Amino acid sequence: MxxxxxxxxxxxxxxxxxxxxxxxxxxxxxxxxxxxxxxxxxxxxxxxxxxxxxxxxxxxxxxxxxxxxxxxxxxxxxxxxxxxxxxxxxxxxxxxxxxxxxxxxxxxxxxxxxxxxxxxxxxxxxxxxxxxxxxxxxxxxxxxxxxxxxxxxxxxxxxxxxxxxxxxxxxxxxxxxxxxxxxxxxxxxxxxxxxNTPSSPASPVPWLQLFLLAGAVFAVSAGSVSPQLAWNAGGVAVAIALSVLLVITDKRASNRLLPKDAFRPGPLGALYLAMALLAMMVTSTEIFSPLFFQVLHAQTPLASGYLAAIMSAGWTLGSLISSSATGGRARLAIRIAPVLALAGLVGMAVLMPSPSDGSWQVLAPICIAMVAVGFAVGIAWPHLSTRVLQIAPQGEEDLAASSIMTVELFATAMGAALAGMLANLGGLSSPGGVPGTAGAAQWLFAVFTLAPALCLLTSRHTANPGSPATRQTADGTA
Known part of the structure; x- marks a missing residue:
């Protein structure tokens, strides 16, 4: 048998x-x-x-x-x-x-x-x-x-x-x-x-934190509609205020979105920040790339869709190559990722805004820059996620695991909202057309180079976050 x-x-x-x-x-x-x-x-x-x-x-x-x-x-x-x-x-x-x-x-x-x-x-x-x-x-x-x-x-x-x-x-x-x-x-x-099979009751939904999170994204989105800098600044200011309230509320709540240590100076907060910046960087680039390729580089909708998706393909490739790395190789991947992403975004800021006939001599360097950005995120992401689980406070391991998706999705939404704001500031809706789209591309990629630059500042904590033996309990005791 x-x-x-x-x-x-x-x-x-x-x-x-x-x-x-x-x-x-x-x-x-x-x-x-x-x-x-x-x-x-x-x-x-x-x-x-x-x-x-x-x-x-x-x-x-x-x-x-x-x-x-x-x-x-x-x-x-x-x-x-x-x-x-x-x-x-x-x-x-x-x-x-x-x-x-x-x-x-x-x-x-x-x-x-x-x-x-x-x-x-x-x-x-x-x-x-x-x-x-x-x-x-x-x-x-x-x-x-x-x-x-x-x-x-x-x-x-x-x-x-x-x-x-x-x-x-x-x-x-x-x-x-x-x-x-x-x-x-x-x-x-x-x-x-x-x-269901018998299991422990589910934790209550943290409605207030979710409301504040959604409000922060909506504030930036509302600010992005106008090309007026004052209106944009107002949306960002409201978003910052709501984000501060979110942090205060989540720290005090019994049912939280993120572990307590996420909002304290130290490795866990640095890890979440790095993951948010990397995810935001990819989102902001991907959502407008099909439009840029069609308007500025004479590509069909099908071709522009695939050209935009090569960044995510780079993410997948980087994850597959890097996921088995340990020790010094993992730390090296985390340190290299922001540098590679910064180089890719600078390349896109220089190359994408210049209109062309869509020849491969023009498109190939742009694609290489896009792959570089996705690949950079891919080589770092598995190790950043693993480190979150390794140093999560005792008693909050499950929350730390679920929070990885929360951070990624929030960064995706906020990245999209900020990208819309920068594109409209650059002229996407006014004057529009080829000049406005070129200005939008330049503003978008140039400003988002700040994301990998900030990641460089967190690399000391993210590459060497400590060991599980040094974790704190959920109530903050050693």
Missing amino acids: SSPPTGWAALLTGVNAVRTLALVGGVALHAINLYIGTTILPSVVRDIGGLEFYAWNTALFVVASIISAAMATQVLGKLGPRFAYVLGAAIFALGSLACALAPSMSVMLAGRVVQGFGGGLLLALPYAMIRLLYDEALWSRAIGLLSGMWGVATLVGPAIGGVFAQMDAWRMAFGALIPAAALFTLLAVSVIPRR
Whole structure:
């Protein structure tokens, strides 16, 4: 009699194969949607207007994702795995329908918010359900597959968005997500159990902190609409005030977004800051790159989508190469990353704003600079994440693990909002056209060189954060 399958075979055969397809499908929908959105946005604004709200599409989607992801364990506990997943897919499909039918940018943004709520559940629920659906020996492989969906998204998302945009049918790109959501819903209904296994009750959702977080992003987004510097400064000032309130509130709360040590001078705070700056740097660059390639370098929507996605491909490549590094090699990766990213952003600030005929002699150096930025983040990210887990205060290890995604998503949303502000200051909406787009590219990349420069200042703490033996307990005692 043959023995039962183990390892990857156990995860990818029988009922586990269908469960795995359902779970990775949820993460893939969220990730692919991000790349579809960035690829087709130039076509969207040409059709329904709203160029000054260009970056809001990403910012609002991600903020809604943060809020719903924070609610995922509560939804899972109340509805059970099956119906929690169905709810997330249904909300995502409803938002996709609203985007597909949007007659104006205001309706599009509302649809993106609804999409974000559904997408956040589809992103967070699979991670929470792994322990319910698989034996412990399969957990690491299942997590690896879920993470790998972001790499798949860099291939599939620009293709879907680019093909439909070139057909002058961008609405169908959003519409195509609806049957995909329905398919994964049917799979979930067929193989995901209705009820949870007994577990400890989920922690309350930190609503006040989430409200302040969302308010900070919205303040920057609101400030970005006007090309007036005073209006922009007001939005940033409000965002800073709300961020300070967020820190004060989270430090005092019994149910926190981040471990207590995240807001004290020292290694953990430096690690979170470095991760936020690196994630923000990639987001700010990616969301506008398809527009820059189309307007300034005569690229088709399909080509511009893939050119923009090479930064994420560089992130994936860097992570694969660097993830096995230990000791001195890991510290070297963390120290090199800001230098490489700074060089890449300087290259983009110099090369991207100059209009061209789109020849490869012009595009190749720009692509090399973009890959350099993504690769820099990729070689540092695994080690920064690992160090967060290693030095997390005792009693807050689970919170530290979940907070990594919170920091990344918040940085993504804030990066999108700041990118929109800088692009409009540079002239994207006024005067617009080729001169305005060139000015937007120059402002955007030049100002965001501050992100890797600040990372250099944190490298002493991030490269040598200490050891688990020196961790503090959650109440601050040694």
